[in-house]
Structure formats: structure tokens, C-alpha cells
Amino acid sequence: MRLRGPGRGRHGRRWLIVALVAAVIAVQLPVLRGPADALREAFVPATRLLTDLGRAVDAPLASWRAGEDLQAENARLRAENARLEADNARLAELERQNAFLLAALGFKQEYAQLTFVTAEVVGFEPSNLARALTINRGHEDGVRPGTVVVAPRGVVGQVTAVTPRSATVLLLTDPRSAVDARAQESGARGVVAGLGRPDLLVMRYVRQEEFLSLGERVSTSGLGGVFPRGLPVGYVGYVQRRDVDALQEAYLEPAVDYTHLAQVLVLRSDAPGPPRGP
Amino acid sequence: MTVLGRLVLLLLAVALQAAWPRALRPAGVTPDLALAVVLAYAMAGGPGVALAWATVGGTLLDLLSSLPAATNLLSHLAGAGVVTLAALGQRDDRPWLVLALPPLGTIAAYAVAGLRLHLAGSSEVWAAVLATLPTAVVLVCAALLGGWLLGAWLRTLRRRRARLSFGQE
Numbered sequence: 001m002r003l004r005g006p007g008r009g010r011h012g013r014r015w016l017i018v019a020l021v022a023a024v025i026a027v028q029l030p031v032l033r034g035p036a037d038a039l040r041e042a043f044v045p046a047t048r049l050l051t052d053l054g055r056a057v058d059a060p061l062a063s064w065r066a067g068e069d070l071q072a073e074n075a076r077l078r079a080e081n082a083r084l085e086a087d088n089a090r091l092a093e094l095e096r097q098n099a100f101l102l103a104a105l106g107f108k109q110e111y112a113q114l115t116f117v118t119a120e121v122v123g124f125e126p127s128n129l130a131r132a133l134t135i136n137r138g139h140e141d142g143v144r145p146g147t148v149v150v151a152p153r154g155v156v157g158q159v160t161a162v163t164p165r166s167a168t169v170l171l172l173t174d175p176r177s178a179v180d181a182r183a184q185e186s187g188a189r190g191v192v193a194g195l196g197r198p199d200l201l202v203m204r205y206v207r208q209e210e211f212l213s214l215g216e217r218v219s220t221s222g223l224g225g226v227f228p229r230g231l232p233v234g235y236v237g238y239v240q241r242r243d244v245d246a247l248q249e250a251y252l253e254p255a256v257d258y259t260h261l262a263q264v265l266v267l268r269s270d271a272p273g274p275p276r277g278p
Numbered sequence: 279m280t281v282l283g284r285l286v287l288l289l290l291a292v293a294l295q296a297a298w299p300r301a302l303r304p305a306g307v308t309p310d311l312a313l314a315v316v317l318a319y320a321m322a323g324g325p326g327v328a329l330a331w332a333t334v335g336g337t338l339l340d341l342l343s344s345l346p347a348a349t350n351l352l353s354h355l356a357g358a359g360v361v362t363l364a365a366l367g368q369r370d371d372r373p374w375l376v377l378a379l380p381p382l383g384t385i386a387a388y389a390v391a392g393l394r395l396h397l398a399g400s401s402e403v404w405a406a407v408l409a410t411l412p413t414a415v416v417l418v419c420a421a422l423l424g425g426w427l428l429g430a431w432l433r434t435l436r437r438r439r440a441r442l443s444f445g446q447e
Binding site: 168 | 292344
């Protein structure tokens with residue numbers, strides 16, 4: 001046997017509608033507002049508990065979502081950082097190249113008679129008793145033994161050995177190097193030689209009557225026909241002058257920083273004769 | 279170490295020496311790693327071994343160097359020769375002699391290289407020898423000490439691994 005309750009069948013639905021309408025009307029009645037408020041008050045702890053519970057569940061979920069977002073953000077930022085670092089390194093290299101090319105342009109304007117090709121330094125001498133480097137230009141680029149190599153600041157050295165695509169440059173600081181030079185202000189002449197140290201050159205055979213001043217620029221004299229005239233060699237740092245000697249010596253600070261050379265200029269052998277000094 | 283292993287180590291030393299960064303050169307001196315390896319082989323082996331490895335090391339460096347022909351070869355032969363001769367005189371009552379071998383070998387190598395360059399017409403070379411020799415000696419000794427420590431550490435690791443594998447069996 002089946003019972004017919006208020007929730008079942010057509011009568012049930014009718015009762016339900018009537019009850020809802022009655023409830024709505026009852027809630028609006030001022031008489032019943034007090035009990036309704038009391039009922040509402042009674043629900044507050046329960047709703048608070050549920051709200052707190054919801055927040056308690058929500059917080060880890062939000063944190064988890066935020067963590068996921070942070071991880072994604074972190075990965076994105078790492079990738080961005082790596083890209084920026086690569087860009088930075090590339091820009092630094094470009095800046096270095098730009099500075100070199102600007103200096104080379106200045107050098108070219110100052111020594112307009114000279115023609116040259118740029119070369120990268122690709123290796124250094126492994127022995128401590130020699131000062132030399134290897135460049136990426138060789139026989140195929142017109143480099144020959146004896147070719148002069150310079151940097152925008154001054155003389156680097158001379159090519160001693162050539163392969164088709166590389167060449168060995170004996171630096172001016174090598175003990176085997178020597179170049180005839182002249183001081184700019186005093187006009188004193190001498191031979192500048194290397195001492196095997198990257199930061200020191202010696203100018204020998206300077207006559208006692210000459211007065212070299214500290215900081216004076218010393219340049220190539222052009223004698224000998226190998227090095228063009230007027231290329232900076234170094235600056236006088238110390239003068240050794242003794243009355244008993246017939247000649248005096250000066251120690252020079254090289255014009256070129258040989259320890260940080262990355263690019264050089266190779267003077268073309270088809271260049272015209274020694275240019276006019278600056 | 280096998281002959282092949284020694285050759286690889288020497289090649290590695292030559293390559294490292296040739297590509298040594300400019301920024302890591304104390305007082306502008308490149309560590310003579312190839313010479314250090316040759317001296318180590320000379321100290322460990324007899325005169326024949328020293329002669330052979332000095333020839334290999336010197337020739338390899340000569341291929342990369344701008345110095346006059348055979349300068350590095352003669353230099354390495356001199357270094358290895360002095361070390362071998364000094365090692366022959368080593369006795370139990372003179373244990374300190376082993377410490378003097380690397381500096382002696384380096385000084386001999388530089389002296390012979392300087393003489394070779396002087397004979398080739400470079401009179402300024404002695405200034406370079408005097409300027410670089412003290413640092414070069416220190417660097418060769420440091421390289422040998424570093425190599426010895428690395429070898430000892432590798433041997434200890436190998437022994438431990440062997441002991442562990444024996445225990446597992």
C-alpha cells in the first residue's frame with residue numbers, strides 16, 4: 001500500500017506551493033519578524049563554522065594555485081633571465097667591437113696613408129720566455145712574415161710566421177723584439193726593446209745629452225723601413241741616467257695593453273711608404 | 279698509470295698551458311703545466327722514462343711556441359735530466375731532497391731555454407728569465423702538489439669503491 005504524502009502527486013505539489021507562499025507572507029509579517037530573526041541568529045554559528053571551514057579549505061587551495069602560478073612565473077622569469085643574460089653578453093661583445101671599430105676609425109683617420117685589415121686574437125704563446133700571439137689572418141689575407149701589427153693605441157708587434165689562415169705575431173714586449181723609436185717632445189732617439197714583461201719596455205742607446213721627461217710619448221721613428229713613422233710605442237716611466245755611462249736608458253710603459261688584446265689591425269704590405277708623423 | 283694515460287695527461291697539460299686564461303696568470307706568468315708533468319714522470323721513473331717524456335713534452339710545446347726551434351725540447355730535457363740526477367742521490371737520510379727536485383728542474387729548464395735564446399741572438403732574455411723564474415718555480419711546485427693531492431684523492435676513492443664492492447660480494 002502506498003501513502004500519499006504532501007510531497008507526492010498533484011496534491012503534494014499543491015501543498016508545497018501553498019506552504020512556500022505562506023512562508024513568504026509569514027516572513028513579511030511584523031509579528032513573525034522576531035522569531036524569524038531569532039531563527040536567523042540561531043543559524044549564525046553554523047554559517048560561521050561553515051564559512052570558516054570553507055576558508056580553511058580555500059586557503060590551501062589558493063596557496064596551491066598560487067604555488068603553481070609562482071612556479072610557472074619562476075620558470076618564465078628564469079627563461080627570461082637566461083635570454084637577457086645572453087643578450088647582455090652579446091651586447092657587451094658588440095660594445096667591445098664597437099669601441100674597437102671606433103678606435104680603429106680614429107686610427108685610420110690619423111694614419112690615412114695606411115691600409116689595414118682587422119684580425120681577431122685567437123691564441124697566446126704558451127712559453128713564459130716569449131711574448132707572442134696568434135691571429136686569425138694568414139697568407140690568404142695578404143699577411144706576410146714581417147708584416148706590422150698595431151692596435152688603435154699603438155704598436156703591437158710583427159708577424160714572424162704565417163699559415164694560410166693564421167699568423168704568429170711577436171709582441172713588442174718579447175725580448176727578441178726591437179724597434180727604432182723617437183721621443184715626441186725631446187726628440188731623443190733610441191731602440192725600444194722588450195723585456196719579456198707585459199707591462200715594461202726599455203729604450204736603450206739614448207744619448208746623454210738628451211733629456212727625456214716622464215710621461216713623454218715615444219713613437220716609432222720609421223728608420224729601418226719596417227714600422228711606419230709616428231706609431232705610439234709607449235710612455236716614459238723611468239729614466240736611468242748615470243754620469244759614468246755614455247748612453248742612458250729609459251723604461252717605458254707600453255702604449256698598448258698587451259694582456260687584454262682581443263682585436264688588432266694588420267697593416268697591409270701593399271701600403272705606401274712611411275707616412276707623415278702626427 | 280699506463281703509457282697512454284700518461285700521454286693523455288701530458289697532452290692535456292700542453293693544451294691547458296696553451297689556452298691558459300690571461301686573467302689567471304700570477305705576475306703575468308703562465309703555469310708550466312707541461313714541464314710539471316714531465317718533472318713528475320721523471321721523479322717517478324728512471325732516466326730513460328725522463329728522457330722519453332721530456333722529448334715528447336718539449337716537442338709538443340715547440341709545435342705551439344714561437345720560440346726558436348727546439349728551445350722547449352732542450353729546456354724539458356735539462357729539467358728532467360737534473361731531476362733524474364738529483365733523484366739518484368736521494369737517500370733515506372735526505373728525504374728533503376725530493377722537495378728540492380721541482381725547483382731544481384724548473385731552474386735548469388729556464389736556464390737552458392735562456393741560453394738557447396741568448397745563442398739565438400736575444401740578449402734581453404736573461405731579464406725575462408729573472409723576472410719570470412720565481413713565479414714559475416712556485417707555480418710548478420703548486421701544480422705538482424695539486425696533481426699529487428688529486429692523485430691521492432682518486433686513489434682513496436678507488437680503494438673505497440673496491441672495498442664497497444668486495445663487501446657487497
